[in-house]
Amino acid sequence: MNIAILSGKGGTGKTTVSTNLAMTLGVSYVDCDVEEPNGFIFLNPSIQKREDVFVEYPVIDQKKCVLCGACAKACQFNALAKAGKEIVVFEKLCHDCGACRLACKADALSYVKRSIGKLESGMAKEINCYRGILNVGEPMAVPVIRKLLKELPKEDHLVDCPPGTSCNVVTALKYVDAAILVTEPSEFGLHDLKMAVELVKLYNIPYGIIINKDDGQDNMVKTFCKANEVKLFGTVPYSMEAASLYSKGMMLCENDNHKKNFINMAEKIKEAFTW
Amino acid sequence: MVISVLSGKGGTGKTTVVAALSELIKNVIKVDCDVDAPNLYLFYKGMDVEKKNFYGGKKAKINKSLCIECEIW
Known part of the structure; x- marks a missing residue:
């Protein structure tokens, strides 16, 4: 099973959610945000293989x-x-x-x-990690994303996608079975979330939502989920502690105050996608 | 003078900075070229004065009566 993590808007927490969920679920992490692949900063895998993309x-x-x-x-x-x-x-x-x-x-x-970029793979703790990297100044990311996803071994993957809803995301969606949309409770987050929802619906991909930077109150994203009967897998709190851990490149799921939250979300995801 | 605002990482605040600076500078034209997820307009309660389709590449059309399905590729 391949699950895409996407958002529409940039900086909503795709990488935070993907890396922590991959660790929690014990499945491999794939960073196909090849223009700015940041996931390895959190996971810090030992790289075992590198190859160019031509x-x-x-x-x-x-x-x-x-x-x-x-x-x-x-x-x-x-x-x-x-x-x-x-x-x-x-x-x-x-x-x-x-x-x-x-x-x-x-x-x-x-x-x-x-060569327009490269692929890297390695291991962080017990999970496999893969990423594509597009060379700075290259206009086309699709060949890197395609090669990365096409050559993945048959196992369970969380696929950290690029922001937006253009070719790069569409290419990634061709290789996935389900999607988790990460958003933030702001006009901007909701605006771009709606575009991402439209996209996954277009490709008939089952999906659910995770709200990042959630203050625990009712907000426009929760209202949207209720009104459209969209599954909400959970929230990542709007807290100084979470922000501080993130800014230092540390994993939330390894922190006692956040671990349980990711275990709960992982359970809901498994149940929803009958995985 | 054209000044671009960019970041590398998403969600760092490009749109917020553009909206704030352009309001303070005044007499500037604000341009949102984050065409994949253009959000700058959300700061303003305006109305579209003009809207038109953009045409980029061409889409192939196959004439079935001439095609011999040679699968050359």
């Missing part, structure tokens, strides 16, 4: 190229352009689709690999 882009054999411009015309991502007596390649725009090679009648195109 994508391919076209190179043009100037001797064979007849400058017809067919490749540039075929490219829907503007990665190729005819500029005077040269075809210019913008490698970062290339989506590795292969259309340019099909369009080239002069057989002047071949592909070379370049």
Whole structure:
């Protein structure tokens, strides 16, 4: 079973919830927020394996190229352009689709690999940890996320997703069976939570909600859950202690005041997803 | 002058800072380019004066009567 942790809004506590739940449940942790993978700061696993993630882009054999411009015309991502007596390649725009090679009648195109990021895996205490890292300045995270999730061994995983609801999150959702949406009780948290709810509904993924920074009162997110009959797995308290532990990169589930809370949420999650 | 506000980490307060600074500076245009989850407008009780669709890439359309399903890829 793969369970995604997502939120819509950034900074609501996806990583806090994912790392602590993974430890509590004793399942593996997967950080696919490849633009800013922070989960390993909490878990601090010993890295056992590292590998590069490659994508391919076209190179043009100037001797064979007849400058017809067919490749540039075929490219829907503007990665190729005819500029005077040269075809210019913008490698970062290339989506590795292969259309340019099909369009080239002069057989002047071949592909070379370049690294856009890497995958790392290791162990923290008794759980397996995996993460993808996108190189700074790279525009496309999807190839890293896809490779990370595609090559996971068959076991139970908590998948810490990127914020938002775009391609990166959609790619991650293709590999999961259920989702936990983490939010905070603010206009902003609720606004983006609704977008995340729309997304998981679109893909028919069963889901429930965890509220972070909860002050124990009734709030707009609880009202939303009740009104829409959405399962609330639990809350992480709005407390100085929780914030302080988090800021130091410490695990809440290893603290006596918070351990029980994560055990309770883990139980509810197992029950809801019949896991 | 165009000033960008960015953070790396999500939820650090980009929108809060933009809203506060732009109110104090005055005479600035506020732009929310966090298009995935644009929240700046939540600070204001305004109304849309213009709304239009954005078209980016193209979507492939297959002509079934011509397609030979060659599966070249």
